[in-house]
Structures are given as C-alpha cells and as structure tokens.
Amino acid sequence: MNGYNIMRLDVLTLFPEIFTGYLSQSLLKLAIGRSLVEVPLHNIRDWAIGKHRTVDDRPFGGGPGMVLKPEPVVEAVEAVQQMATSPGHLVMLTPQGRRLDQTVVEQLASHKRLLLLCGRYEGFDQRISDLLEPDEISIGDYILNGGEVAAMAIIDAVIRLVPGVLGDQESNQQDSFSPNLFAHQQRVLEHAQYTRPREYRGQAVPEVLLNGDHGQVARWREQNSLERTRDRRADLLNRKKQ
Numbered sequence: 001m002n003g004y005n006i007m008r009l010d011v012l013t014l015f016p017e018i019f020t021g022y023l024s025q026s027l028l029k030l031a032i033g034r035s036l037v038e039v040p041l042h043n044i045r046d047w048a049i050g051k052h053r054t055v056d057d058r059p060f061g062g063g064p065g066m067v068l069k070p071e072p073v074v075e076a077v078e079a080v081q082q083m084a085t086s087p088g089h090l091v092m093l094t095p096q097g098r099r100l101d102q103t104v105v106e107q108l109a110s111h112k113r114l115l116l117l118c119g120r121y122e123g124f125d126q127r128i129s130d131l132l133e134p135d136e137i138s139i140g141d142y143i144l145n146g147g148e149v150a151a152m153a154i155i156d157a158v159i160r161l162v163p164g165v166l167g168d169q170e171s172n173q174q175d176s177f178s179p180n181l182f183a184h185q186q187r188v189l190e191h192a193q194y195t196r197p198r199e200y201r202g203q204a205v206p207e208v209l210l211n212g213d214h215g216q217v218a219r220w221r222e223q224n225s226l227e228r229t230r231d232r233r234a235d236l237l238n239r240k241k242q
C-alpha cells in the first residue's frame with residue numbers, strides 16, 4: 001500500500017482496445033503500477049442481447065446514421081456501478097454537455113470513482129440521459145467520431161490532480177488555469193519558460209531569470225503571466241474567481 005486513496009475511472013465503450021496503448025505509457029502506466037489509479041475497461045456490447053449483439057438502430061423519424069440503443073447502455077452502466085463498493089459519478093461524453101475546463105476537471109477529481117460513458121455513431125438515445133441523469137461533458141465545440149478521445153482527455157487531466165501521481169506535488173499548482181499559480185488566485189496562463197542554452201539563434205533568455213534573485217524572478221513571472229493572459233485569453237481575466 002502507498003498511503004494514498006486509489007482513484008477508479010471505469011470506462012464504458014464499444015472500442016476498449018483504443019485505450020490499451022494509452023494506458024500502458026508514461027504517467028498513467030506509473031500511476032496504475034503504483035496503485036494510485038485504476039482504469040477498468042468495459043465493452044458495452046457485452047450487455048447487448050441477440051445473435052448479433054446489436055447496440056445501435058436507425059433513428060425514429062428518419063435521418064442519417066445510427067443511434068445507440070437504450071437497453072445495452074443503461075444495463076451496462078447499472079452493472080458497472082455494482083462492480084465496486086460505492087457507485088461512481090457518471091460522466092456522459094457528448095458535444096452537447098457542459099464544457100470541460102480546469103474547474104470542471106477539479107470537480108471530477110474530487111470524486112473517488114468516475115464512470116466515463118463513451119458514445120459512437122449519431123450518439124445516445126435520449127432516454128439514456130433521462131434515466132441515468134449523467135453529468136454530460138463536452139471537450140469542445142467540435143464533433144469527434146466517438147467519446148473515447150474525450151474520455152482520455154478527462155483521464156489525462158484528472159490524474160494530474162490525484163495525490164501522488166505527479167513526482168513534484170506542487171507542479172500542478174504551477175500550471176496555466178490553476179487558481180494557485182499566483183496569490184491573486186485568478187486563473188491565468190503560465191509565464192514563458194526557458195531552458196539552456198542561454199542564447200539560441202540570437203534569441204537570449206531574459207536576464208532577470210539568470211541573476212539568481214528569486215524575488216525578481218517571481219515578480220517577472222507574474223507580470224509575464226498577466227501580459228500573455230491579457231494578449232491571448234483576456235476572457236480569463238474577466239471571469240469571476242471560482
């Protein structure tokens with residue numbers, strides 16, 4: 001045991017194989033190996049019935065494409081909820097949900113268990129939402145082929161906030177959008193970063209970062225961070241603190 005609480009992220013998908021490469025690399029592999037995070041994969045088709053295990057059908061009223069049927073999806077979610085001692089917070093990936101940002105990531109990371117429900121084709125039969133009342137989340141105003149990439153984005157962002165996952169506990173507080181980046185607690189963009197060499201193709205690292213004066217470095221960083229936020233994402237400065 002590592003002394004940390006394990007976070008469980010159950011993924012419900014028609015294409016579990018999409019996740020296998022992703023789960024076996026880098027930070028996620030380490031987090032799973034150190035029992036900080038677990039990501040069980042569930043194939044929704046396992047809850048479909050009939051010879052062909054059909055999960056989709058044509059839309060009532062006509063139109064292109066296929067719609068995910070309610071029975072296998074609702075039954076898959078109910079069965080997966082029973083697979084751990086306490087039920088998880090159910091997230092449905094959909095372009096029609098509330099938009100993912102760092103505040104939403106923090107909310108999701110506060111749960112010990114999440115279920116990530118991935119759609120495909122033309123999306124879900126409306127009754128799935130009506131019956132299960134999931135937290136519907138979109139990763140942006142564009143259409144993906146399926147919810148798997150969106151689920152991976154959530155997993156990637158959430159595990160950074162799970163205690164013990166990042167080598168340096170403070171590094172997620174130094175990132176863009178963190179409320180803890182500066183004392184003013186506004187969510188802003190991180191300052192510019194530089195590493196060696198001191199000069200490259202005539203471009204020099206700002207002198208203030210080289211002189212070893214931590215107070216000056218901190219002031220420069222805050223100033224640089226506010227300037228680039230004003231230039232690139234002024235909308236962040238107009239938001240209320242959350």
Ligand SMILES: C[S@@+](CC[C@H](N)C(=O)[O-])C[C@H]1O[C@@H](n2cnc3c(N)ncnc32)[C@H](O)[C@@H]1O
Pocket residue numbers: 093094095096117118119120121122123124137138139140141142143144145146147148150
């Ligand atoms: C082709 S999309 C269906 C889009 C649906 N017909 C619509 O217009 O709202 C198939 C699936 O991909 C996922 N998806 C697509 N875009 C997404 C986004 N921006 N955020 C989260 N999930 C998305 C959802 O799970 C969705 O059910």
